[in-house]
Amino acid sequence: MCEPLIRNHQFNFIKKQAGILEHALKTNADPKVLESVRYSSESKIYELFPDATxxxxxxxxxxxxxKAAEDFQKHLKALEPHLMEFPPISAKQILKLFPKNKKLKLPDLSAIDYRYVTYLSWIDIATNKLFIVYHLNGQFVGVEGKYTPTNKKGFCFLCNRYEELALFTAISKKRPAHTTPDYYKAVGNYLCMNGQECNKNLTDVASLEKFIDTVIG
Structure with missing residues (x-):
């Protein structure tokens, strides 16, 4: 049995580095350049897994x-059994993350391939809200906010890919000292309209975790 090791965003990062090397091979790069690409890619991968055996x-x-560009997809496929799934979560657990939303409509959790999930997200069309669930420091956290399609392309703040965007605006729960009772702060960012595609492109969770900290602390 394969031991789960690779999280979704790490797998995406490996694919990205492999793509860079594959391109270098296909374009018959100078041997010195090729060796430099290999070394750079390997070093970056090791940084992702400092505790690897x-x-x-x-x-x-x-x-x-x-050595051959056509071998890359086969070897990437061989890594899939080592993917670490998004932790199991039930509908009841999700509902507890959003207690004020009594009629919250959830996605079909049984239809999701959790190997390729860094964060769960879905849109409630009735309320025009986007919901995000993430596993952070051993527990699930939830963020909800207004979802506004922009009808234009740009760079997603999560995956940094050029995609169709929506503006996601959440109200921060963090309150500075000595604020008035009616104080509130809105935190907004542009992210992929398609959360599934965003999960396929995401190679780093730093922006996601920073946003969550800004909203809920």
Missing amino acids: DNQKQMLETIFKL
Whole structure:
């Protein structure tokens, strides 16, 4: 049985680095350039998994030893059994994260492939709200906010890819000292309209975790 090791965003990062090396091979890059690309990619992957065992490191570095561009997809596929799924979560657990939304409509949790999920998200059309669920420091956290399509493309603040965007605006629960009772602060960012595609592109969770901290602390 394969030991889960690779989170979704890490797998996306590996694919991105593999794509850079694959492109270098296809374009017949100078051997010195090619070796530099290999070294850079391997170093970045090791930084993602500082506690990996020798066997795990060997598994991760295999793809960066490839000599033929056509072998990359096969070896990426071989990493999939090592993907770490998004932690199991029930509808009841999600509802507890959003107690003020008594008639919250949830996505079909049974239809989701949790291997390729960094964060759960869905839109409630009736309320024009976007809901995000993330697993942080051993527990689930939920963020909700207004969802406004922009009808234009731009760079998503989460995955940094050029996609169709929506403005996601949430009310921060963090209150500075000595504020008035009616104090509130809205926190907004542009993110992918398609959360599933965003999860496929996400290579770093720093922006997501920073946003969550800004909203809920």
